[in-house]
Amino acid sequence: xxxxxxxxxxxxxxxxxxxxxxxxxxxxxxxxxxxxxxxxxxxxxxxxxxxxxxxxxxxxxxxxxxxxxxxxxxxxxxxxxxxxxxxxxxxxxxxxxxxxxxxxxxxxxxxxxxxxxxxxxxxxxxxxxxxxxxxxxxxxxxxxxxxxxxxxxxxxxxxxxxxxxxxxxxxxxxxxxxxxxxxxxxxxxxxxxxxxxxxxxxxxxxxxxxxxxxxxxxxxxxxxxxxxxxxxxxx
Amino acid sequence: xxxxxxxxxxxxxxxxxxxxxxxxxxxxxxxxxxxxxxxxxxxxxxxxxxxxxxxxxxxxxxxxxxxxxxxxxxxxxxxxxxxxxxxxxxxxxxxxxxxxxxxxxxxxxxxxxxxxxxxxxxxxxxxxxxxxxxxxxxxxxxxxxxxxxxxxxxxxxxxxxxxxxxxxxxxxxxxxxxxxxxxxxxxxxxxxxxxxxxxxxxxxxxxxxxxxxxxxxxxxxxxxxxxxxxxxxxxxxxxxxxxxxxxxxxxxxxxxxxxxxxxxxxxxxxxxxxxxxxxxxxxxxxxxxxxxxxxxxxxxxxxxxxxxxxxxxxxxxxxxxxxxxxxxxxxxxxxxxxxxxxxxxxxxxxxxxxxxxxxxxxxxxxxxxxxxxxxxxxxxxxxxxxxxxxxxxxxxxxxxxxxxxxxxxxxxxxx
Numbered sequence: 001x002x003x004x005x006x007x008x009x010x011x012x013x014x015x016x017x018x019x020x021x022x023x024x025x026x027x028x029x030x031x032x033x034x035x036x037x038x039x040x041x042x043x044x045x046x047x048x049x050x051x052x053x054x055x056x057x058x059x060x061x062x063x064x065x066x067x068x069x070x071x072x073x074x075x076x077x078x079x080x081x082x083x084x085x086x087x088x089x090x091x092x093x094x095x096x097x098x099x100x101x102x103x104x105x106x107x108x109x110x111x112x113x114x115x116x117x118x119x120x121x122x123x124x125x126x127x128x129x130x131x132x133x134x135x136x137x138x139x140x141x142x143x144x145x146x147x148x149x150x151x152x153x154x155x156x157x158x159x160x161x162x163x164x165x166x167x168x169x170x171x172x173x174x175x176x177x178x179x180x181x182x183x184x185x186x187x188x189x190x191x192x193x194x195x196x197x198x199x200x201x202x203x204x205x206x207x208x209x210x211x212x213x214x215x216x217x218x219x220x221x222x223x224x225x226x227x228x229x230x231x232x233x234x235x
Numbered sequence: 236x237x238x239x240x241x242x243x244x245x246x247x248x249x250x251x252x253x254x255x256x257x258x259x260x261x262x263x264x265x266x267x268x269x270x271x272x273x274x275x276x277x278x279x280x281x282x283x284x285x286x287x288x289x290x291x292x293x294x295x296x297x298x299x300x301x302x303x304x305x306x307x308x309x310x311x312x313x314x315x316x317x318x319x320x321x322x323x324x325x326x327x328x329x330x331x332x333x334x335x336x337x338x339x340x341x342x343x344x345x346x347x348x349x350x351x352x353x354x355x356x357x358x359x360x361x362x363x364x365x366x367x368x369x370x371x372x373x374x375x376x377x378x379x380x381x382x383x384x385x386x387x388x389x390x391x392x393x394x395x396x397x398x399x400x401x402x403x404x405x406x407x408x409x410x411x412x413x414x415x416x417x418x419x420x421x422x423x424x425x426x427x428x429x430x431x432x433x434x435x436x437x438x439x440x441x442x443x444x445x446x447x448x449x450x451x452x453x454x455x456x457x458x459x460x461x462x463x464x465x466x467x468x469x470x471x472x473x474x475x476x477x478x479x480x481x482x483x484x485x486x487x488x489x490x491x492x493x494x495x496x497x498x499x500x501x502x503x504x505x506x507x508x509x510x511x512x513x514x515x516x517x518x519x520x521x522x523x524x525x526x527x528x529x530x531x532x533x534x535x536x537x538x539x540x541x542x543x544x545x546x547x548x549x550x551x552x553x554x555x556x557x558x559x560x561x562x563x564x565x566x567x568x569x570x571x572x573x574x575x576x577x578x579x580x581x582x583x584x585x586x587x588x589x590x591x592x593x594x595x596x597x598x599x600x601x602x603x604x605x606x607x608x609x610x611x612x613x614x615x616x617x618x619x620x621x622x623x624x625x626x627x628x629x630x631x632x633x634x635x636x637x638x639x640x641x642x643x644x645x646x647x648x649x650x
Contacts, residue, residue, distance in 0.1 A: 049644050052557075054557060054643050054644050054647075055642075055644050074561070074562065075561050075562075075563075078556065078559050078560065078561045079559065081557060081558065081559050082558060082559020083559070087557050087558065089647065093550060093553070093554040093557075093647065095551055095554070097251050098247075106554070106555065106558055107558040107559055109236055109237075109240045109244065109560075110236055110555070110558065110559035110560045110561075110564060111559065115237070115239075115240070154558070158559075
């Protein structure tokens with residue numbers, strides 16, 4: 001599903017060049033739950049942005065479902081982001097004045113799903129994160145954990161193959177964090193690929209594979225048995 | 236993204252900042268309202284002026300002494316103080332004989348002090364032939380017009396304007412058969428004109444003395460030539476044919492063979508209307524141009540607020556792009572917002588402008604003697620809506636473009 005080969009990302013600012021990724025190679029199969037770990041400044045967020053089509057690499061190759069990012073226009077990237085990818089951010093990025101319904105609807109506005117089929121999809125997505133009762137509540141009035149669940153519903157509503165989560169528990173207390181991770185886990189159980197960036201080991205160990213990044217390169221790439229004992233600690 | 240969805244998204248975000256949206260619109264409201272008001276005033280003034288020229292009489296041909304100016308912009312010789320004596324009574328007689336002319340009237344004019352008892356006023360007087368009243372569509376409020384007999388025998392009779400009658404006789408006394416003195420010559424008042432506006436040749440018809448031309452020429456002016464000949468074309472003939480016949484007759488009378496040496500000038504009412512129409516249109520355009528300055532200021536206000544809004548909503552733009560919005564979707568959303576602002580502002584401006592125009596009409600009609608005409612040209616409404624829509628695109632495109640080209644990563648990271 002995801003094939004990266006010698007992936008590089010450099011930022012140019014005036015005379016100085018920052019090498020965020022110095023040649024990263026790995027592949028991710030459909031249905032995997034992968035955690036990308038690393039200290040701050042290691043390049044893990046940059047890697048997630050490139051993988052999720054929010055940014056283009058400056059070197060190497062990246063194929064998503066056998067399509068090379070180099071050969072796609074900005075418009076095509078936007079289409080893939082809309083159809084095949086879901087996003088969960090550390091800071092939720094909800095539009096606080098809109099209701100839960102309207103927030104979850106946003107990706108549908110940019111899809112080719114006709115308006116009369118939207119409500120059902122929105123209700124299903126909100127049901128999947130257990131917030132049916134809050135459907136018409138303004139997003140700004142929700143707690144942090146609820147906001148992140150709305151964000152997950154928004155990521156789910158277009159039924160994407162892969163969900164990218166960037167420090168999804170970073171702004172949450174441990175109980176809300178656990179709830180969010182359990183939702184991601186259940187999505188993975190239903191066959192969706194989940195790619196998670198975190199620096200918390202306990203969060204990372206929900207995955208069945210951990211890729212560690214250091215100084216823009218892969219330090220280690222190991223399959224693990226998901227450590228569900230940590231749930232107790234998270235609580 | 237469907238236009239319907241984009242429209243809904245845009246209205247929702249405008250409604251979230253109601254106060255700001257209203258204040259932003261205000262510039263356009265004022266701009267469009269001023270354009271509408273000034274265009275309507277211009278149109279009213281044009282209608283008023285042209286209406287008065289038309290009331291002078293249809294099919295009217297005006298013959299003045301002096302060479303035609305052939306399109307060059309210079310005032311007529313008579314207005315420059317040059318005395319030209321080329322028009323004579325025999326010219327009137329020749330013109331009257333033309334079958335294409337119904338009748339021809341002539342007049343001379345001057346300024347004199349008019350006295351009755353202790354009241355006096357300095358006004359224009361006109362010496363006219365008796366048919367002048369019908370040629371110029373002059374109607375009487377009281378009394379009668381003087382006759383051809385009065386003109387031929389040089390009787391001292393006058394018809395005066397209603398305002399002058401008021402000044403001299405007040406509201407209670409009847410002016411008819413009273414004797415007034417014009418330039419120390421006694422005249423009996425036989426009629427008073429009905430209320431009109433400003434008449435032909437810029438003379439205030441309310442304050443005028445009209446007397447037989449023979450008396451004016453001999454007793455007041457001491458001349459034998461004419462200032463103006465007015466001819467009424469026979470409606471069964473084309474007015475331009477009548478014009479060419481008059482030209483021919485006058486050339487013959489004056490012994491002119493070279494058309495470039497004409498010593499008279501012939502204008503039809505249509506010529507005058509065309510010139511006045513051009514002048515008043517330029518005047519209206521000029522007013523609209525001044526008003527559109529405020530429209531530009533309003534537009535810049537919109538651009539400014541839209542740029543602020545784009546910056547404030549950077550994270551929203553990032554999020555929308557992350558979940559699949561293209562540059563075009565974002566551009567569309569912001570463009571709809573700015574067009575909605577200007578278009579709504581424009582519609583409100585048209586309503587306010589229409590109200591003010593109506594108010595001006597009511598005030599002028601009830602509290603002034605000007606025969607103000609109500610004009611609310613539909614073209615100004617269409618122009619107003621069109622201009623406000625275009626302003627929305629013109630002043631919204633730059634902020635919208637800025638929003639559309641934002642990189643999603645930078646936008647999401649924006650604090």
